[in-house]
Amino acid sequence: MNENIIREFSDIQDELLAKVKLENTIQKEEIQSIAGVDLAYWDKDGKAYGTCCIVVVDYRTQEVIEKVYSYGEITVPYIPGFLAFRELPLIIEAVQKLTKLPDLYMFDGNGYLHYRHMGIATHASFFLNKPTIGVAKSYLKIKDTDFIMPENEEGCYTDIVIDNEVYGRTLRTTKNVKPIFVSCGNWIDLDTSTDIVLNCINKESRLPVPVRLADLETHKVRKQLSK
DNA sequence: GCGACAG
DNA sequence: ATCTTGTCGC
Numbered sequence: 741m742n743e744n745i746i747r748e749f750s751d752i753q754d755e756l757l758a759k760v761k762l763e764n765t766i767q768k769e770e771i772q773s774i775a776g777v778d779l780a781y782w783d784k785d786g787k788a789y790g791t792c793c794i795v796v797v798d799y800r801t802q803e804v805i806e807k808v809y810s811y812g813e814i815t816v817p818y819i820p821g822f823l824a825f826r827e828l829p830l831i832i833e834a835v836q837k838l839t840k841l842p843d844l845y846m847f848d849g850n851g852y853l854h855y856r857h858m859g860i861a862t863h864a865s866f867f868l869n870k871p872t873i874g875v876a877k878s879y880l881k882i883k884d885t886d887f888i889m890p891e892n893e894e895g896c897y898t899d900i901v902i903d904n905e906v907y908g909r910t911l912r913t914t915k916n917v918k919p920i921f922v923s924c925g926n927w928i929d930l931d932t933s934t935d936i937v938l939n940c941i942n943k944e945s946r947l948p949v950p951v952r953l954a955d956l957e958t959h960k961v962r963k964q965l966s967k
Numbered sequence: 968g969c970g971a972c973a974g
Numbered sequence: 975a976t977c978t979t980g981t982c983g984c
Binding site for chain 2: 778779781818819820821823826827847848849850853854859860874876877878879880881921
């Protein structure tokens with residue numbers, strides 16, 4: 741049943757993978773703004789709806805520059821490994837509403853840390869044409885490889901190595917709080933990604949500010965739209 | 968049948 | 975992701 745869709749999606753991912761470049765196309769000193777992207781869902785009349793919120797913040801001051809959102813019916817089901825196919829339509833719609841495009845996008849989900857290195861952060865980069873970083877709150881286990889818990893100190897991390905290849909990084913952004921999982925999206929390396937994520941951490945959350953704010957925003961928007 | 972499983 | 979209150983702790 742889903743076999744055909746999964747085969748089709750996998751082919752698309754494999755095709756895009758050939759164009760991934762885990763090298764910086766922008767130096768972090770040049771970054772002015774960063775966008776956080778997230779979605780929230782709800783049901784109505786038996787149909788599934790979603791809203792995508794993008795919050796752009798000033799990389800230095802962490803102050804909000806712009807907020808936009810899109811919403812609509814969600815037709816693609818959630819299948820582990822194929823999150824991008826479900827969320828990309830609303831993401832692209834929201835991006836088109838931005839007055840000024842950000843220098844980089846941070847996603848709520850993985851990038852290179854994925855079965856075929858094509859998590860949503862990596863996949864989406866080809867439609868946004870900007871560097872991207874994946875930030876996941878829970879671990880996606882690949883090839884039965886567990887992550888190594890980093891030391892309980894802010895900034896500590898352990899690399900996630902599978903078959904001798906670094907897929908991503910388990911990062912402790914806040915002491916006494918469980919770590920997050922950072923991975924390259926595209927056009928950026930893992931050290932720079934880690935650096936940027938840590939620079940977006942404040943006492944409010946273990947998540948980087950752009951992603952955290954986008955998450956809060958989706959809840960507000962859903963509250964309005966779902967009634 | 969049972970467990971896994973980003974969001 | 976979503977359904978959900980209070981509660982323990984810095």
